[in-house]
Amino acid sequence: MDQTDVGKVSRLAERLACHSCDLVFDISVLDDGESASCTRCGEFLTRYRADELERVIAYSSAALILLGLACSYPFMSFKSSGLESTMTLPQTALNLWHYGLPGEALLVGAFIVLIPGLVMLLMLMLAIALVLEKHYRWLRPVGRLLFTLQSWCMVDVYFVGVLVSLVKIGHMATVIMGLSFWAYAVFSLLFVLAISVLDRVQCWHRIEVLSRP
Amino acid sequence: MSDKPKTAASQGLASCHLCLKLVSVDVHVCPRCGSAIHLRKSNSLERTLAFLVTASILYIPANLLPIMITDQLGQPTESTIIGGVVLLIDMGSMPIAAVIFFASVMIPVSKLAMMYYLCWSVRHGPPETARQRTVFYRITEFIGKWSMIDVFVVAILVALVNLNNLLVIRPGTATVAFAGVVIASILAAESFDPRLMWDQQEDNNE
Ligand SMILES: [Zn+2]
Ligand SMILES: [Zn+2]
Numbered sequence: 335m336d337q338t339d340v341g342k343v344s345r346l347a348e349r350l351a352c353h354s355c356d357l358v359f360d361i362s363v364l365d366d367g368e369s370a371s372c373t374r375c376g377e378f379l380t381r382y383r384a385d386e387l388e389r390v391i392a393y394s395s396a397a398l399i400l401l402g403l404a405c406s407y408p409f410m411s412f413k414s415s416g417l418e419s420t421m422t423l424p425q426t427a428l429n430l431w432h433y434g435l436p437g438e439a440l441l442v443g444a445f446i447v448l449i450p451g452l453v454m455l456l457m458l459m460l461a462i463a464l465v466l467e468k469h470y471r472w473l474r475p476v477g478r479l480l481f482t483l484q485s486w487c488m489v490d491v492y493f494v495g496v497l498v499s500l501v502k503i504g505h506m507a508t509v510i511m512g513l514s515f516w517a518y519a520v521f522s523l524l525f526v527l528a529i530s531v532l533d534r535v536q537c538w539h540r541i542e543v544l545s546r547p
Numbered sequence: 548m549s550d551k552p553k554t555a556a557s558q559g560l561a562s563c564h565l566c567l568k569l570v571s572v573d574v575h576v577c578p579r580c581g582s583a584i585h586l587r588k589s590n591s592l593e594r595t596l597a598f599l600v601t602a603s604i605l606y607i608p609a610n611l612l613p614i615m616i617t618d619q620l621g622q623p624t625e626s627t628i629i630g631g632v633v634l635l636i637d638m639g640s641m642p643i644a645a646v647i648f649f650a651s652v653m654i655p656v657s658k659l660a661m662m663y664y665l666c667w668s669v670r671h672g673p674p675e676t677a678r679q680r681t682v683f684y685r686i687t688e689f690i691g692k693w694s695m696i697d698v699f700v701v702a703i704l705v706a707l708v709n710l711n712n713l714l715v716i717r718p719g720t721a722t723v724a725f726a727g728v729v730i731a732s733i734l735a736a737e738s739f740d741p742r743l744m745w746d747q748q749e750d751n752n753e
Contacts, residue, residue, distance in 0.1 A: 351555035351562040355745040422707035495699030538566035
C-alpha cells in the first residue's frame with residue numbers, strides 16, 4: 335500500500351466496493367482530475383485531485399471567516415409603516431426558543447450554523463495535518479466525526495429558504511439585506527465547494543498512510 | 548470471465564460504511580477508521596420501516612396544525628402548509644406557490660412512497676430493475692434535506708417580521724412535526740441499504 339505520486343498520478347494499491355451495489359473495482363491508477371464510477375449502477379466512487387488538500391484548506395478557512403462575519407452582522411431588515419425590525423443569523427434559531435420551541439431552535443441552529451461550522455473546522459484541521467504529513471492521534475476520530483456530520487448540514491437549503499422568504503414577504507414591506515446575508519451566501523458556496531472537493535476514499539487513504547508506524 | 552468485476556460479498560469481503568475500506572468479513576472493527584463493520588447495514592429493512600412509519604405519522608399533524616401564526620394589529624391568523632399555498636395562488640404568485648407545493652407536499656409524500664416501494668422491492672421487486680431502483684434511491688437520498696425548507700422559512704419570518712403591535716409572525720406547532728418528518732425520513736434513507744436490491748440479483752445468478 336504505497337502512495338507514490340509519480341507526476342500527477344495517484345497510485346493507491348487499493349480496491350473499492352461500490353457502496354450501492356457491492357461490485358469491486360480497482361482504483362489504483364487515477365490521473366489528476368480523473369474520477370471512477372461504478373460500471374453497473376453508475377455510483378460515483380472516487381476522484382483523485384493532486385491539489386485536493388490545498389483547495390480544501392482554501393475553501394474551509396475562507397468559509398469559517400465568512401461564517402464568523404455572517405454571525406456578527408445584521409442579516410436582513412424589514413421596514414413597514416415607519417417601523418423597522420432587524421434579524422441576525424443566530425436569531426433564526428434563538429427566536430424559536432423565545433416562542434417556546436427549544437428543541438426546534440437547537441435543530442435549526444445546528445443545521446445552519448453549528449454543524450456546518452464544525453465540519454469546516456474539522457476539515458481544515460484534517461487537511462492541514464495531511465498537507466504537513468504529520469500524524470496526530472486525533473486524525474481518526476476527527477475523520478469519523480467529519481464524515482458522519484456531513485449529512486446533517488443544511489447550508490444550501492437554508493439559503494434557498496431565505497430566498498423563498500424574501501418572495502413571500504417582499505410585497506408586504508421593504509426588505510433590506512445586511513452584510514451577514516452576503517457573507518452567508520458566499521459561505522454556502524464555499525461550503526458546498528469544500529464538501530465536494532474532499533474525497534472520502536483519498537482522504538482516508540492519506541490518513542492510513544500517515545498512521546502507519 | 549475471470550476479469551469480470553465481482554461483488555465484495557461473493558469474495559468474502561465487507562466494506563466499511565464510513566471510509567469504504569475493504570476488509571475480510573470476519574473483521575469487525577475497521578483497521579483504518581475504527582468504525583464497526585457489517586457486511587450489510589444491520590437490520591436495514593426493519594430500521595428503515597420504523598423511521599418511515601414515524602415520518603408518515605408525523606406528517607398528519609404537520610399538515611393539520613398551524614405552521615405559523617400572523618398577528619396583524621393584534622388579530623391572529625393561523626396558517627397551514629396547504630393554506631399558505633392557496634394564499635400564494637390567490638395573490639397571483641404561481642411560481643412560488645408551485646415551489647412551496649413541490650417542496651412541502653410533493654417531495655415528502657413521494658419520498659415516503661418511494662422508500663416504502665424500495666423496501667418492498669428488496670424481497671418482491673423484479674431483479675432486473677435494480678439499477679433503476681438504485682437511481683430512485685439516490686434521488687430520494689439527495690432530496691431528503693430539502694423538505695426542511697418550510698421550517699427554515701417559518702424560522703426566518705419569525706425572526707424578521709417583528710413589528711411590535713403592527714405585525715408579528717409566530718411559529719406554529721406544525722413546524723416541530725414537520726422537522727420530525729424531515730429527520731425521520733433522512734434517517735430512513737440512511738438506514739436503507741441499496742446493496743440488498745442487488746443481492747437478490749446475485750442470488751439468482753448463482
Ligand atoms: Zn455500483
Ligand atoms: Zn473504516
